[in-house]
Every structure is written in C-alpha cells, then in structure tokens.
Amino acid sequence: MRIFVTGGAGFIGSALVRHLIDDTEHEVLNFDKLTYAGTLSTVERVAGSNRYRFVQGDICDATAVRAAIAEFRPEVITHLAAESHVDRSIDGPGAFVQTNVVGTYTMLAEARAHWLTLDEAARAAFRFHHISTDEVYGSLGAEGLFTEETPYDPRSPYSASKAASDHLVSAWGHTYGLPVLITNCSNNYGPYHFPEKLIPLMIVKALGGEPLPVYGAGDQVRDWLYVEDHVRALRAVFERGQVGRTYNVGGHNEKQNIEVVRTVCAILDRLRPRADGASYAAQITSVADRPGHDKRYAIDASRIGDELGWQPRETFESGIEKTVRWYLDNEDWWRPLVAASAAERRGAA
Numbered sequence: 001m002r003i004f005v006t007g008g009a010g011f012i013g014s015a016l017v018r019h020l021i022d023d024t025e026h027e028v029l030n031f032d033k034l035t036y037a038g039t040l041s042t043v044e045r046v047a048g049s050n051r052y053r054f055v056q057g058d059i060c061d062a063t064a065v066r067a068a069i070a071e072f073r074p075e076v077i078t079h080l081a082a083e084s085h086v087d088r089s090i091d092g093p094g095a096f097v098q099t100n101v102v103g104t105y106t107m108l109a110e111a112r113a114h115w116l117t118l119d120e121a122a123r124a125a126f127r128f129h130h131i132s133t134d135e136v137y138g139s140l141g142a143e144g145l146f147t148e149e150t151p152y153d154p155r156s157p158y159s160a161s162k163a164a165s166d167h168l169v170s171a172w173g174h175t176y177g178l179p180v181l182i183t184n185c186s187n188n189y190g191p192y193h194f195p196e197k198l199i200p201l202m203i204v205k206a207l208g209g210e211p212l213p214v215y216g217a218g219d220q221v222r223d224w225l226y227v228e229d230h231v232r233a234l235r236a237v238f239e240r241g242q243v244g245r246t247y248n249v250g251g252h253n254e255k256q257n258i259e260v261v262r263t264v265c266a267i268l269d270r271l272r273p274r275a276d277g278a279s280y281a282a283q284i285t286s287v288a289d290r291p292g293h294d295k296r297y298a299i300d301a302s303r304i305g306d307e308l309g310w311q312p313r314e315t316f317e318s319g320i321e322k323t324v325r326w327y328l329d330n331e332d333w334w335r336p337l338v339a340a341s342a343a344e345r346r347g348a349a
C-alpha cells in the first residue's frame with residue numbers, strides 16, 4: 001500500500017517509517033515540516049529505499065498537502081504531525097491549536113477531497129488514521145484504567161488540542177463517511193526521542209553532570225510503551241482495524257516518574273559509571289511541579305489485544321535498557337540537538 005505519514009521525521013513517525021521500510025512492502029511518503037522536533041537523521045538509514053520519499057511541508061498549508069496527496073495518491077494516511085511537548089503547550093498554546101487542530105482539519109479536508117476522487121473499492125479500502133494520546137482522558141486517581149469509553153477530560157493545552165483533533169476526525173467519519181481510525185497511546189520511549197522529554201533528558205543531563213529535574217515528589221504515574229511496540233500497534237490498526245473505531249494502546253507498565261529516573265540512573269551506573277564512583281541518583285533534584293499536572297494515566301489496552309492480537313514485546317525493564325544503551329551509542333545524534341536547544345529547554349516530561 002501507499003502510506004502517507006505526517007510527522008515522519010519525529011520520534012514516533014520516524015519509528016513508523018523505519019518499520020514500514022524494514023519490515024513491510026508498503027511505500028512511504030514522509031510529509032514533515034521539520035520543526036525543531038523533526039530531523040531527517042531519524043530516517044537516514046532507510047532514506048535510500050526506492051519505497052521511501054520525503055516532502056517538506058506544513059500540514060496547515062492546504063495547497064502543499066493537496067499537491068503531495070495528488071502526486072502520491074495514498075491508500076492510507078497516518079497522521080502523526082503535531083506539537084507534542086506539554087511544557088511547551090503551557091508556555092505557548094497558540095502553536096498547538098494551529099498545528100494540532102487547524103492542521104488536522106486541513107489534513108481531513110484534503111484527505112476527503114482525495115477520497116472522493118477514488119472508485120468505490122478504493123474508497124472502501126482507504127484509511128485516515130489519527131495518532132493520539134491517552135492524555136485526552138484526563139487524570140486518574142489511584143485506581144482504574146482508561147478505556148475507549150472513558151469520557152474526554154483534557155487538562156493541558158496539549159491534551160485539549162489533541163482531544164479537539166480526535167473529535168474532528170470522528171466527525172469526518174460520522175458526517176462524511178471518511179474511513180477513520182483513532183489510536184490513543186500512553187507515553188512512548190525509545191531511540192530518537194527528542195532530548196527534551198523525560199527519559200532522554202535524564203540520560204543527557206546525567207551524562208553532563210547536571211541536576212536531574214523531577215517535578216514535585218516525582219510521584220506522577222505514567223504507563224510506558226517502547227516506541228517499536230507502538231508502531232507495530234499502529235500498523236495492526238490501519239491494516240486490520242475496524243473503521244470508525246478507537247483503540248487504546250498501552251504497555252502495561254505503570255511507573256512513577258521518580259522510579260523511571262532512578263532506573264535510568266541505575267543503568268547508567270552500570271554501563272557508564274561516574275568518575276567519582278557515586279551514583280547518578282545523587283544528581284536528582286526536585287523542582288516546582290508543572291501547573292495542572294495530571295496525577296496518573298493508565299491504559300486498558302484489551303481491545304487492540306482481543307481484536308487485533310497486538311501485545312507489547314518489551315517490558316519496561318528490557319525497553320529502558322535498550323534505550324539507555326542507544327543513547328550511549330548515539331551521541332552523534334543527540335549532542336547537536338541538545339546544543340541547539342540548550343537555551344530554551346525547560347523541565348521534564
């Protein structure tokens with residue numbers, strides 16, 4: 001199939017692109033604006049494939065989206081391009097409304113215009129898949145899990161913009177019959193994660209001998225999923241998922257943020273011990289909590305397991321070990337990004 005991937009130079013999008021080129025026969029068009037969060041080095045390894053091509057463009061630019069779709073004639077659009085960092089959404093929500101809401105609207109309008117040109121069989125086979133987050137469901141107490149029926153209750157400008165875009169996607173399905181799919185996934189981690197997010201930020205700061213900033217007591221709970229497990233879930237959904245359906249994707253790995261940071265420190269202590277013999281955990285520092293910080297997210301991923309047979313392959317222990325090793329082995333990838341963004345980085349997560 002011809003798969004149009006938006007945001008394919010980012011963390012999850014690039015993992016999807018690499019997976020589609022490495023493990024399938026699908027053709028891929030990577031449509032990405034290359035914001036601060038997108039780098040083509042994430043897809044360098046597969047960029048020589050004759051099944052891969054790249055177009056630099058903005059999902060808010062209807063003319064550019066239309067031209068790319070007309071040329072590629074996708075059978076599936078997997079829409080990942082977004083502003084994705086919660087801290088940035090608190091400082092500057094406008095960009096989140098623009099990219100995540102207006103950009104998703106633009107993608108839907110152009111996808112529908114293309115879809116209407118298809119014959120009946122191609123129309124039935126077409127899929128528009130929106131990649132979203134479990135943060136749209138709000139915050140849980142100590143008990144319970146988010147299911148696909150949990151009412152939306154977003155709390156941050158980021159999650160509100162993703163909730164809005166989910167609703168638009170759903171409306172295009174109900175109103176126009178566009179064959180849509182939505183996945184809501186928990187926190188991802190793994191290779192090529194931009195070093196402003198919690199896990200890579202901690203690795204990078206630990207190695208730099210800097211304080212490791214943890215919000216408040218670090219007792220916020222997140223469910224962690226290895227990014228390659230996520231992209232296998234995405235593929236299962238757009239290849240075999242039921243049109244109009246939402247699938248929650250999660251790793252069955254609930255961890256407090258502080259546990260995650262301590263685990264990273266313990267792996268680094270083993271693989272790259274500090275010169276003074278002390279643990280990297282000595283660098284952990286509590287900082288003022290993020291406003292509106294959600295307490296706990298946890299996912300019930302039984303639907304995608306029962307209906308599509310997807311299960312994560314990595315445990316948190318195996319995935320975090322791979323991730324720390326990857327950052328140790330790939331300093332050439334992250335050091336320039338850290339240098340370029342040092343002036344604007346904030347806290348964590």
Ligand SMILES: NC(=O)c1ccc[n+]([C@@H]2O[C@H](COP(=O)([O-])OP(=O)(O)OC[C@H]3O[C@@H](n4cnc5c(N)ncnc54)[C@H](O)[C@@H]3O)[C@@H](O)[C@H]2O)c1
Binds near residue numbers: 007009010
């Ligand atoms: N990272 C997570 O843990 C997580 C979890 C669940 C869902 N998601 C969702 O998955 C998607 C991908 O997340 P990520 O972590 O890979 O994000 P990311 O920030 O690493 O990458 C986003 C990509 O989108 C591109 N982009 C941004 N604005 C654009 C625009 N206007 N036009 C075209 N391209 C643009 C960027 O250049 C970048 O390559 C997002 O929609 C996010 O909401 C992320």
